[in-house]
Amino acid sequence: MELLTNSARRKFGTCPRAFYFAYKLKRRPKKDQEALYFGTVVHKVLEAWWISRLDGMQTVLDTILDNSEKPYFLPTVRALMYAYNNLYANENLYETIAVEKYFECPLINPETGSPSKTWVLAGKIDAIAREKELSKIVIIEHKTTSEDIAPDSSYWMRLKIDGQISGYYLGARSLGFDAQDCLYDVIKKPTIKPFKETAEKKYKADGTLYANMHAADEEPSAWEKRLSEDILNRPEFYFQRKRIARTESDMEEYLYDAWACGREIADADRMNRWPRRPNACIGFGECEYFNVCSGCASIEDDNLYVTLETPNPELEIIK
Ligand code: SF4
Known part of the structure; x- marks a missing residue:
């Protein structure tokens, strides 16, 4: 049986050729792996927060090493996560039941009710909690x-x-949790940047510099303070939560x-034909395989792409 994840569905829906590169050849752009790192680290800290709030969060933050090549990375994560804790720690609305729950469940043919012989739905639920007031099971999904x-x-x-949220409702049920709601918990990456030397x-x-000019790069500690103040002044810009419900007809x-x-x-796969979707090449930013499809690079180029061990690395981390 093959795993059908939401990411795979989304990739195939955008462009079958991109799916082929990413999921059949398992070739992924090198630069994407770096961009994904921010989300992965924040996810890790959030996981700890949902287990034991501030204590867990601090423990994980302490394991992230200051990186001299990325001096603003840890200060940025710290500023966001302490602000997150200040915003939500006292609300006391949820009791965490589980975090990082992997699921596999049958993909059911909605016409016949029979399970697929090829696919199982797979995914990872960030957290499952009980809403204290109504004793309702809630899926928690973090996003940056x-x-x-x-x-x-x-x-x-x-x-x-x-589709990801709908899949989580099925996944939660397969794990024995009758989820009745999903809390979508979003953190926006900062749009302000550390000052660079002019x-x-x-x-x-x-003898002083004109406004918006800087004598030197901003110190990481000064950046962390400035970002923390910006978050304090407009928390709604950085943090939003909403409930995303699903009806039976949504699920169908x-x-x-x-x-x-x-x-x-x-x-x-059977025909080994993976159609291209030229309209998707530069739709929301340039497709990561545009160089290859336009004949300017090879998918084999190890300077541009790496081969992953698995097509679903986000699942492997927690299996
Ligand atoms: S460049 Fe265009 S055709 Fe090629 S994989 Fe990307 S979206 Fe598909």
């Missing part, structure tokens, strides 16, 4: 993003049909979507 997370932004509209400095008559729609996707991947 660069997108606008304002309550009326399209970020939240999209989640109404997001290359061409201009001085006023009193999801099953049709997932089943159709599984069939399409199986057909492409």
